[in-house]
Amino acid sequence: MHPVARLVNRNLTISLNPGFLVWQVVFPLIYVFVAGFAYSSLIDRVPFGGRDLAYPAYLATGMIGFNIMNSTLVSGVIIWNDRRNGMFEQIMSGPFTRTHYILASVLTQGIVGLASAGLIAGLGLAAYYDQAEPGLEAIPLVVFAAVTGSLLFGSTASIISTRLKTSEGFNVMINTVFLFFAFVSTAFYPAAGAPEPLATAFYLNPLTYLVDVVRAGMLGGGLTDLVLAEMAALAVLAAGLFALATRLLTRLDF
Amino acid sequence: MQCIRARSLTKSYGGAGRPAVDGIDLSVGAGSVFGFLGPNGAGKSTTIKMLTTLIRPDSGDLSVFGIDALRFPLEVRRRIGVVLQQASYEPTLTVSGALEKYGMMWDVPAAERRRRAGRLLEEFDLSEIRGKRNDDLSMGQRRRVQVAREFMHDMDLLFLDEPTVGMDPAARRALLDSLRRRAKSGLTIFYTTHVLAEAEYICDEIAIIKGGRTVAAGSPESLKSRFGSGREVRIRVPSRDGRIPALLGGVDGCSVSVDAGTEIRVRPSGSNEALLRVLRVLGSHGIEIDNLSAAPANLEETFLRVVEEEPGAPGR
Ligand SMILES: Nc1ncnc2c1ncn2[C@@H]1O[C@H](COP(=O)(O)OP(=O)(O)OP(=O)(O)O)[C@@H](O)[C@H]1O
Ligand SMILES: [Mg+2]
Numbered sequence: 001m002h003p004v005a006r007l008v009n010r011n012l013t014i015s016l017n018p019g020f021l022v023w024q025v026v027f028p029l030i031y032v033f034v035a036g037f038a039y040s041s042l043i044d045r046v047p048f049g050g051r052d053l054a055y056p057a058y059l060a061t062g063m064i065g066f067n068i069m070n071s072t073l074v075s076g077v078i079i080w081n082d083r084r085n086g087m088f089e090q091i092m093s094g095p096f097t098r099t100h101y102i103l104a105s106v107l108t109q110g111i112v113g114l115a116s117a118g119l120i121a122g123l124g125l126a127a128y129y130d131q132a133e134p135g136l137e138a139i140p141l142v143v144f145a146a147v148t149g150s151l152l153f154g155s156t157a158s159i160i161s162t163r164l165k166t167s168e169g170f171n172v173m174i175n176t177v178f179l180f181f182a183f184v185s186t187a188f189y190p191a192a193g194a195p196e197p198l199a200t201a202f203y204l205n206p207l208t209y210l211v212d213v214v215r216a217g218m219l220g221g222g223l224t225d226l227v228l229a230e231m232a233a234l235a236v237l238a239a240g241l242f243a244l245a246t247r248l249l250t251r252l253d254f
Numbered sequence: 255m256q257c258i259r260a261r262s263l264t265k266s267y268g269g270a271g272r273p274a275v276d277g278i279d280l281s282v283g284a285g286s287v288f289g290f291l292g293p294n295g296a297g298k299s300t301t302i303k304m305l306t307t308l309i310r311p312d313s314g315d316l317s318v319f320g321i322d323a324l325r326f327p328l329e330v331r332r333r334i335g336v337v338l339q340q341a342s343y344e345p346t347l348t349v350s351g352a353l354e355k356y357g358m359m360w361d362v363p364a365a366e367r368r369r370r371a372g373r374l375l376e377e378f379d380l381s382e383i384r385g386k387r388n389d390d391l392s393m394g395q396r397r398r399v400q401v402a403r404e405f406m407h408d409m410d411l412l413f414l415d416e417p418t419v420g421m422d423p424a425a426r427r428a429l430l431d432s433l434r435r436r437a438k439s440g441l442t443i444f445y446t447t448h449v450l451a452e453a454e455y456i457c458d459e460i461a462i463i464k465g466g467r468t469v470a471a472g473s474p475e476s477l478k479s480r481f482g483s484g485r486e487v488r489i490r491v492p493s494r495d496g497r498i499p500a501l502l503g504g505v506d507g508c509s510v511s512v513d514a515g516t517e518i519r520v521r522p523s524g525s526n527e528a529l530l531r532v533l534r535v536l537g538s539h540g541i542e543i544d545n546l547s548a549a550p551a552n553l554e555e556t557f558l559r560v561v562e563e564e565p566g567a568p569g570r
Contacts, residue, residue, distance in 0.1 A: 006359050013355055017346050086342030093306045093336040095360065097328055254308050 003096050007104030011078055012111065020074065024116050025123070028067050032060045032124040046190050049221035057128035061218045062187035064120045064142070065211030068149040069181055071116040072109040073174065076157020079105060079249070080170055083161065089254050102246050109154030110147055117146040121218070133220025141217030148234040149210045153181070155241035162248040181207045209234050256320075257411055257442045258282040258305060263314035264466075265300050274300045276466035277314070282459070284410075287433065287443040289457030289474075291450070293561055297466040298446050299339050302415050305444065306336045319410065335404040339415035339446075342400060345389040349380055349399050352388055353406055360407035370406050377432060378402040379425065394420040401429060411442045418452060430456050450554040460553075462560050469564035474553055481556045487529055489518040489536070490545040501539060505531050516544075 001009075036056035045052035082088040091101060121142065125132075156177060164170045182188075184198070185207040191199045202208050209230035216227045260280040266273040275297040282288045292298050303309045304316065307327035316323040318330045344352050350371055357367035375381045378398050388396060397420045404412065414433075418426045426449075434456055437443055447453055453460060454474050461471040470477055491498070494516055502510040502518070507528030509521045522528040536543060 001361060006361060010355055010359055013351075014344050014346050081345075085345060086338065086340045087344065089308060089338055089340060090336070090342040091359070093308050093331060093334075093338065095328070095332045254303060 003100045004103045004107065007091070007096065007100060008107050008111070011075070011104060011108040015075055015078060015108070015112070023074070024067065024071050024112075025119055028063050028070075028116075028120050029123055032056070032063050032120070032127050036060060036127050043189075047192060048190070048215065048219060049224075053131055053219065057131035057219065058190070058215075059188065060120070060124040060127035061215045062211045063124060064117050064218070065145060065149065065207060065214045066182060066187045067116040067120045068113045068146050068210060069153045069207050070178075071112045072150040072154040073157045073178060075109045075112045076105070076154040077161065077174065078108065079158050080161035080164075083252075084167070088252075092254075098250050102249055105158065106151060106154060106242070109150040113150030113154075114143070114146045117142055117214075128218070132218055134218055135220055135222075137223065138217040141213055144231065145210050145213045145217075145234070148231075148238040149206075151238035151242050152206055152234065155238070155245035158245040159241065159248060162245070162252050181205060185211065187211045206234060206237055255284045256281055257284040257286075257318065258288075258444070259315075259317045260305065261315040263301065263304055263311045263316065265297075265304060265309065265311050267300075273312075273466050275304070275311070278463065278466070278468055280305075280461065280468075282442060282444060284442050285437065285440050286458045287437045287445060287456050289453040289460040290444060290446045290463070291448075291453060291460060291557060292463040296463045298463065299415055300466075301463070302336075302338070302413050302444070302446065306334060306413055307331055333410045335407065335409040335412040337401050337404050337412075337414045337417050339419075341393075341396060343388040343391075343396055346387065348385050348387055349391070350375060350384040352399060353403055356403045357406040362407055367406065374402040374405055377428070379428065394422060394425065397421055398425055398429075409441070411444065412436075413444045415446045416448065417445075418447065418449065426452070450552070450557050454553040462557060462564075464561055464564060470560045477560075478553065478556050481559050486519055486521045487546065487548045489520060489532070489543055490547075491516050491518065491536075492542055492544050495541055497539065498536075498541070501535055502532060505535060508532065 033056075036059040039059070040055045043055040046055055046058040047053075048058065079088070082091065088101075092098065157174065160170065160173050160177070164173060184201050185205045186202055187207055191202040191208070193199075194202065212221075212227055212230050213234065215221055216223060221227065258280055259282075260278060262277045262279060263275055264273050264277055265275040278297070278301055280301075290298055290301070300309070304311045305318065305323075307323055307330055310324065319333060321329050323330045344355065347355060353371040353374060354367050357370060358364075362370065375384050378401070380395075380398060380402060383391065383395060388399065391399065397417070401414070401417050418429060421429065430452060433443055433445075437456070443456075445453070445457060457474060459472070460474055460477060462469050462477075470481065472480070494514075498518060499510075499512050502512070502520075505528060508523055508531075510532070511519045513519075518532075520529055520532050533543070
């Protein structure tokens with residue numbers, strides 16, 4: 001087996017524990033089915049692409065994007081744990097290079113991102129299937145979102161992992177980033193209707209682009225100029241953050 | 255044949271400042287157990303990190319198995335095993351799971367992994383805790399897993415940086431014996447410890463470093479005879495005699511201390527002839543001797559002397 005494949009195998013084994021699965025699968029499903037339907041009495045319809053959507057369908061597709069971010073932030077944390085548990089040094093003293101380690105971490109994040117996007121898309125189907133209008137572009141768009149999203153958020157977590165020294169600092173940082181990305185976005189609610197500075201802030205957040213792309217694919221919003229611009233932004237941000245994460249990881253001292 | 259050949263390795267942390275390693279030369283023969291000793295902060299772990307290609311020296315040359323380790327670090331790493339001073343473990347895996355996963359990382363075939371893991375669980379007395387998560391282990395247990403894990407893969411050279419820290423006496427002894435066995439069948443071992451009895455037990459060659467520089471090197475026997483000659487001799491006299499301090503104060507070539515009771519401690523600074531002079535002085539004044547004893551030279555004493563007397567890097 002190739003060294004990168006061996007590292008991916010190892011990364012997946014150490015991260016797929018019951019706690020991770022609850023966080024990745026059970027929580028998002030509770031959101032989709034409990035919050036989605038419970039909020040329906042408050043939020044009747046959500047305007048989307050010239051039509052009105054039921055809130056559960058809006059939320060379920062938002063959760064696909066949310067889950068890509070959530071799971072890859074968590075898998076980006078592998079680097080932090082490896083440093084803390086001495087495994088980074090141990091791996092680097094074995095038959096691997098830093099490039100192997102970085103590629104493996106990206107691939108792990110990509111696999112986890114795709115799997116969780118697929119899981120929520122599949123298991124959450126009941127919440128949105130009557131509203132779904134997946135065109136030919138649905139699958140490529142969700143895959144694009146999963147791949148760029150994984151790179152972007154995985155790299156963000158890696159950057160935080162390499163820069164911070166204390167557990168407290170690390171936890172505060174990861175949680176702040178998580179809260180901002182998750183709640184200042186269109187994953188849970190539309191930007192239209194939010195008070196002005198907030199509505200703009202929604203569009204300074206890559207998770208918004210991510211869920212917009214997912215919704216364009218799953219709910220038939222189509223490739224509007226906005227979605228195309230968001231895809232371009234995702235690609236640029238993912239590439240930039242990945243380059244930075246790689247640079248930092250390559251220079252990380254023992 | 256030389257397994258490690260290092261020339262003038264230097265390393266400073268944070269660029270300027272006093273170097274952690276200041277021009278170390280090493281030559282480790284294939285199949286030997288090489289002990290690398292020195293006080294805290296001497297630069298042992300830093301040297302190990304350079305030898306294992308984890309960090310790059312600021313200057314110097316390093317060849318391992320005849321490979322230029324600075325140019326082809328991966329080639330070197332493929333053939334070495336490393337137990338660093340820092341603990342390393344996979345918290346979420348069980349003990350046997352961690353062994354097998356580590357074997358997988360080294361590309362050991364699945365059947366062979368299971369066989370080796372089973373054997374190592376026995377050898378390191380881990381069978382009882384094989385199903386426990388690494389997170390839940392005691393410190394010494396975790397260290398045993400870390401050391402055992404390294405034997406999941408084949409290697410020609412093994413680095414151990416204070417492997418026995420936290421291990422109980424039985425585990426220590428079992429590890430040392432297993433290292434001896436493996437060295438007999440051709441494995442080269444680079445071993446660091448502060449327990450000098452361990453070094454004395456397994457090492458063929460020893461280097462003592464201080465302040466990033468080598469201050470003594472050789473076989474344990476040669477070091478002991480070189481640095482152990484000035485060891486202390488204790489002379490016991492039957493009763494207290496007020497004349498003794500004045501009589502012995504003038505003897506050249508040794509330092510003498512007399513306690514309030516009946517023991518005289520003589521520490522020859524050069525050859526043992528000073529001791530003969532002491533005995534002659536005592537005899538000529540009719541002072542009888544009850545007992546005379548010299549502590550056998552051991553590596554610990556030798557180490558303490560070397561570290562105390564050799565300057566190492568200036569300012570340390
Ligand atoms: N990452 C680091 N950053 C800065 N200085 C360091 C670092 N690691 C080690 N040092 C310094 O380098 C010197 C040598 O440290 P090293 O860890 O090599 O010593 P050692 O001989 O292994 O000591 P010990 O017996 O305590 O393990 C020390 O003065 C130490 O403070
Ligand atoms: Mg050390």
